[in-house]
Amino acid sequence: TTFISLKNKMKAAACIVAYNEHRYIAACLKQIPPWVKRIVVLESDLPWNGTPSDDAGLTKNAILGSGVPSVEHIRLNWRSEAIQRNWGLGLLYEYDWVLVLDADEFYSTEDWEKMRVFMEKMCGNREVPTVGAKSVKTYWKNTDYCLFPEDTHNPIVAVNPKVFVFHDKRSGGTSDGIYVIDITMHHLSWVKSDGEVWQKIHNWAHSNDFDKQSWYNDVWMKWTPEIAYEVHGLRPYGKEKDTVAMRGNLPDEIKMLLG
Numbered sequence: 001t002t003f004i005s006l007k008n009k010m011k012a013a014a015c016i017v018a019y020n021e022h023r024y025i026a027a028c029l030k031q032i033p034p035w036v037k038r039i040v041v042l043e044s045d046l047p048w049n050g051t052p053s054d055d056a057g058l059t060k061n062a063i064l065g066s067g068v069p070s071v072e073h074i075r076l077n078w079r080s081e082a083i084q085r086n087w088g089l090g091l092l093y094e095y096d097w098v099l100v101l102d103a104d105e106f107y108s109t110e111d112w113e114k115m116r117v118f119m120e121k122m123c124g125n126r127e128v129p130t131v132g133a134k135s136v137k138t139y140w141k142n143t144d145y146c147l148f149p150e151d152t153h154n155p156i157v158a159v160n161p162k163v164f165v166f167h168d169k170r171s172g173g174t175s176d177g178i179y180v181i182d183i184t185m186h187h188l189s190w191v192k193s194d195g196e197v198w199q200k201i202h203n204w205a206h207s208n209d210f211d212k213q214s215w216y217n218d219v220w221m222k223w224t225p226e227i228a229y230e231v232h233g234l235r236p237y238g239k240e241k242d243t244v245a246m247r248g249n250l251p252d253e254i255k256m257l258l259g
Contacts, residue, residue: 013098048078
């Protein structure tokens with residue numbers, strides 16, 4: 001099949017789901033390339049689980065301070081991650097593609113270009129409902145360490161809002177195929193302070209998937225670079241649970257975004 005180039009015709013938007021994400025939201029916004037024509041941040045007024053944290057408008061202030069123009073910041077209540085993401089897809093239904101981002105997820109310039117090329121090629125192809133990343137580097141404590149082995153799932157990074165619906169967290173139905181492309185998600189999900197991690201594990205969608213108190217005391221608080229290879233089980237849930245931290249390699253261009 002020959003695809004006609006739709007450069008400058010493809011309509012792409014980005015939907016960022018956030019709760020108390022002032023640490024990274026500005027850097028996340030700055031990485032988004034100009035071919036993404038609309039950026040929406042959906043910030044939960046209340047967390048999916050647990051008790052609220054008091055961010056006192058810090059996320060909104062970080063968005064305004066990012067210097068990225070015309071970011072739409074919407075703060076409402078959504079009962080679950082899937083409901084919140086689907087609300088965003090409904091808002092952006094007119095677009096060919098909606099990029100799926102969390103505030104702590106980053107891509108290199110090269111990988112952003114790979115996404116653009118693939119999505120242009122598949123623009124209008126309703127048999128391609130989702131695009132996934134081939135690999136995920138999940139950073140631990142700081143940007144010098146990554147979890148090993150790496151995540152084996154292929155996270156959804158873009159969807160066709162006309163044919164795709166989220167069913168559970170960031171997943172679609174069992175019949176929805178993910179078209180994986182050779183890009184790497186750099187995930188800073190555990191590059192946080194002790195207090196931020198405590199709040200995260202009580203608020204996020206996986207909050208009920210593990211023993212929070214034991215993991216926080218026996219894994220998070222116990223780990224130091226000096227005993228990096230001795231502490232196992234860093235990832236608190238999932239089939240890659242028995243993980244350790246090894247030296248990572250966050251691209252310099254992302255480090256520059258972080259400041």
